[in-house]
Amino acid sequence: MKNKAMSAALVAGAVATAVAGLSVTTPAHAQAKEKCYGISLKGKNDCKAGPGTTCAGSSTVDYQGNAWTLVPKGDCVKFGTAGGDFALPDGRQGSLTELDRDLPQA
Template sequence: MSMFTKASTAFALAGAVASAAALLSAPAKADDSKEKCYGVALKGQNDCAAGAHSCAGTSTIDYDGQSFKLVPKGSCVTMKTPKGMGSLTPVKS
């Protein structure tokens, strides 16, 4: 392998690593605009839970206080449901 080929390979690898790092950091920035909102998800539409069940899409009841939905930051506590308002922390049902 020539020195030119080794250098080209090294630059290509460095570029691929930089591209992968940029892709991995992008979702973290998007997540900064969201917050966990407990008690607002319909059954099967939750993003995760505080312990009542495994995780995404597994809630079996509407507006479960232990399940959260990711919502735009700052909007959770203003969301009204038949059971009350959204909460930034898990709510005992």
């Protein structure tokens, strides 16, 4: 079967349409998430690494510093600084990197 062809001008127009549509209406990865450390209640941390690596729900103290939960991008820094759902007790804050506070007793 012979391939149908699409003209260069049509392709260029389609690229322009696709790229313009993206920059105006839907920024790429609008639903992006980030790992946020130190905000999970015990047993509620995320981890989806597949078989053989069960770490989801393995944190043993509240707000464990080396356990993370996925949150919408940009929300992590709000934990502990903004009120409402973002409130954390005793001056704790969420962090994009691992923390050494609230670690379980070895």
